[in-house]
Amino acid sequence: MASFSSTSLIVHSKYEVFLNFRGEDTRNGFTSHLAAALHRKQIQFFIDDEELRKGDEISPAFSNAIQNSDISIVIFSKDYASSKWCLNELVKILDSKKMNGQIVIPVFYQVDPSDVRKQKGSFGEAFIHLENNFAGKVKKWRDAVTEASNLSGYDSTESR
Template sequence: MDGFSSCSSSMAAKTAAAASSSDWKYAVFLSFRGEDTRNNFTSHLYKALDQKGIETFMDDKKLRTGEEISPILVGAIQRSRCSIIVLSENYASSKWCLEELVEILECKRTKNQRVVPIFYNVDPSHVRNQTGSFGEALSKHEENLKIKGEKLRKWREALTQVANLSGLHSLNK
């Protein structure tokens, strides 16, 4: 729990400071594949953060019906001090998740945003090397959506980079 504890405790201490800063609106941004974890792990994580008073962005909690998703998500990522990425089996099958991941890692690089990956029932090496469900998902994006070149390269690099970060592992298979 080192990565999560570090993120949550430092965020709890900095929530007031972050709120007064014009740059930070959220202490934590949660990135996750809804169909995999929204109604179990991620909702419990959100509730735990909320109970600690940590201002957390979770898309179904902060978005209003009818709003465009992309600009709101990008803005929430950019205005969050920390991102927790719940990498589940179908995470890479969502182009939204992959785009979020690229943006999160850009904010890590440019804004020193803290990033904590949670490998939820996936092997980090599958994420790092794009094998298993991660490799299959990228192949489908390439075949079905005709995604090639720079975008696919960025997604692959982002998956490798996030898998190389210290995070939490949960292999309950």
């Protein structure tokens, strides 16, 4: 699959779509196919092309990319909630929704939307684990996951 780089980000760039996803779960499958489809349709999008990041805070470049996007697609996958980075981005995305009217579209990739909403299964386990080290942030992350998962979106587990 072709690689799409975010390294040429300009602070005042305008994106039509920001992709929020857990790389280990979907980068080389669903997300890369989605990015390729957006590219073919000449839709300007932001995708994180880095496998690993240092630190827990969202960089100014990512924060600007979120704020300067019309739409964010949040791809909930099995281990999404175990990523502090994904959860911090989600909080920023929902802030942008409230402040700028950004459209947020959740995609439930091989996870039950009910498990995401109610934070059961892998989502519940991830939050229990995060409580040990990030108790002050977990409520905000839980609230963000609940809010985003209640939005109208796409469930990849539905039969066609």
